[in-house]
Amino acid sequence: MATSTSSPQLDSGPQHDPERVPRRVGFSQTLGRWDVKVSPYLYISPFFLLFALTGLFPLVYTAYVSVHDWNLIGGKGAFVGLENYVFVVQEPNFWKSLRNTFSIFFISTVPQLVIAIVLAAVLDANLRARTFWRMGVLLPYVVAPVAVSLIFGKLFADKSGLINTVLGNIGIDPIGWHSQVLASHVAISTMVDFRWTGYNTLILLAAMQAIPRDLYEAAVLDGASRARQFFSVTIPMLRPTLIFVVITSTIGGLQIFDEPRMFDQTGQGGPSRQWMTATMYIYELGWGNQKSFGRASAVAWILFLIIITIGLINFSITRRIASDNATTKRKKVSR
Template sequence: MVTSTTPKLDHRPSRSDDRQPRRVGLSQRLGRWDVKISPYLYISPFFILFAIVGLFPLGYTAFVSMHKWHLIGGQGEFVGLENFTYVLQQPNFWKGLRNTFSIFLLSSVPQVFIAIVIAAVLDANLRAKTFWRMGVLLPFIVAPVAVSLIFGKLFASDSGMINSILGSVGIDAIRWHADVLASHVAIASMVNFRWIGYNTLIFLAAMQAVPRDLYEAAILDGANRLRQFFSVTVPMLRPTIIFVVVTSTIGGLQIFDEPRLFDQAGQGGADRQWMTVTMYLYEVGWGAQKSFGRAAAVAWILFLIIIVLALINFSLTRRIASDGAPKTGKKKKR
């Protein structure tokens, strides 16, 4: 008798089905969190410090500018944009704005050109390079008070050394403390004296980063030193020049020490001929008015002006960078 046997199917779950889902241990979770969170923790001190010393004062100044806030009486009633309207209607504010831009242009523009030239000289093969490079930075170390006192005596209208030199060559004495343009030139000379050396070292560091192969190729092509400077050095310094221009713009619009100490009164001249915006801010907040609300409004107006100029610099930076970048075009497929 023949019997047929059919294989029985085993419906038992396999070993893989018997395994339970593996639980992630606490140490592994901590390791994953460490990878994800640690980079943010490392950079958090900068943002925390920036929020404390940067964003909070900025926001608090905006809050103060919306109130009648007296130096002695403290916070008053909410006035909205009344402080801004008052400031924009004052002639001294517009004088300060004019003087600020005038001194800024007379100092920052020559400052960049002179710093590049001095950096090119220091980049050459000179004896005692370290001595000359340290000597260029010495004016930056001198306190602004000392610089202002020295230059105030040099540019004195009656007994100043500058007028004595001009008189020896037959030029009439210049009223450095009375004429608007003359006072701006004198203050700009103080700013240039302090900051040219600082910017020179920045340009010198950028020049030393330029590949020497470019200069060797220019020499083989027959370019002299002047041609190398304009064809190799200046184009390679384009990002550094933009950086120096931006920082000089921000610092030039906030100038305070040099014009404040140009004379003994510290009021910006009898007719406010060299009073800057920051000096007007100080006068409104700590002068006769003692109005912190109006002073905060001046600070915010100056901040908005700096933002506008920063955006203009940013757009010019992108345009200059796009013009200097090599243009590559894709060929159309036939």
């Protein structure tokens, strides 16, 4: 008698039930996904919140004040539009303050960058007690600007100053540091360089330490001297950092206030305003005889637009240099 045997059907794969309810994602998994997506924005949000509170809001509020007849004593007045800007650009002291600001900026920035590069190169060498020297170069930056201005104001005094005394001993006539335009700019630039050279030195030193050492080894094998290595390897590799230092120096140099303000006892930029800067002119309009916050805000916004324009020019130069470097590297690789 034949018996039929039934073999079990092979399972061809998982069977999907069309009536099966989709599995719900737990709260912890949802929270984890949101944590990955949202956390980066939460980490950077404090900066933007502080910037909106201390930077963006004052900027917008200053623009609002600049189009009103706003007085220190009377408060907000009528809407005047661009009348404050027209008044400012017609004032001779405004153009004189811009001239002084750019003059002090150029006189101080060029020597400052040269000295900072040289000091950074020296500190990058094998010196004894390198940490001590690197800390020491930053000490002038820690000193209060008012103290620096008072000390240098005595050094550059017209009659009894140390600088004129030394010049008189070697047969050079005393210089009118507080009466001559160029001399006053040189004296104030010296104060600026004293405070900021060490700060820029450390930035350039950090960039020098990031340069690959195999570039110097290859230069040594090619027979390059120390000077040749400095101008052919160090300086080209420092271009992005140098541009960054130039941008920050431009922003700080165009906003200089403490050094020229404390250069004499009156704090008005000299008897003929020969060293009055743009920020000092803003202070004079807002808290001086005119006490016009509207006009002071107009000058502040003009200065802001000038800084933005120079910053955009520097940014375009930075991108061009970066693209040129990338093109040069691609050509070398293709060869």
